[in-house]
Amino acid sequence: MANNRQPDFEQLPEFEKEFEKLVDEHQSMVFSLALRMTGDRGLAEEIAQDVFMEMDRNLTRLESADHACFWLRRVTMSRSTDAMRRRRVRGMDLWVEMEDAHGAAVEERASPLGTRLEQLLATLPEPQRAALILRYQEDLTPEEIAATLSAPVATVKSHLQRGLKLLRAKAATHLKEFVRGN
């Protein structure tokens, strides 16, 4: 991932190795972000493929491993939001697959609490959901989330607070048997 490199056919094996390495390292992150944003495994895989193919086209612009990770998170969130918008325009209902997790292998399925929390997360407004996913899946600070989503830090903090409060309230009502500390 050096600067000012032009991909040509002699350099392809090197680029392929870099691409493969980045896919290995980040496929789980990209897929999980897309899955939690959209709630649709098929759509999440489609988004993951698009994001990585886009990364392949922009490989020469990625300056470091951190930059690649930041870029992947940013593009995944943006693609997921676009995909949900397109689906809403078409009048399709998302978050239909999380409940029964069909399409996922048994070992891939989340714990019962995880699944229920994901279902509750799906009921939150999209900006709050995005902020919470980046906070608790990716362990990002509000400043890092703001940079990823191109939003002001104050807005992100507000989304985090409101989203967490809402999720806590919903969990207190619906997940009494699971959530400790309630």
Place this chain on the structure above:
Amino acid sequence: MEIDPMDEFERELREAFERRPAPPGLKRRLMEKRRSKLEARPWVTWQRLAASLALTAVLAGGVEWRIVEERRKEEAARQQVMTALRVTSHALNQMNARLAARRRGTQD
């Protein structure tokens, strides 16, 4: 020590929101897609080259046709001028001959 319920809930969220494994075969599909795209690239390059050559040939043909057409028009104009000059010269010769004949008649 009592744990803050908020911290406990956040800890549970972190556990629940662990990254999910990517679908099996995602990487393979990506690598195949990438390779097929790269394989298609030389064909696209050839197509572009062929299109560029065809366009250049059409443009060059157009320019050449225009030059030839201009030359043809120039030649036609030159021929017309030459014909006009020949006609004029012929008329002047006739006029000269008549004048010479008249002069001779006057002198006789």
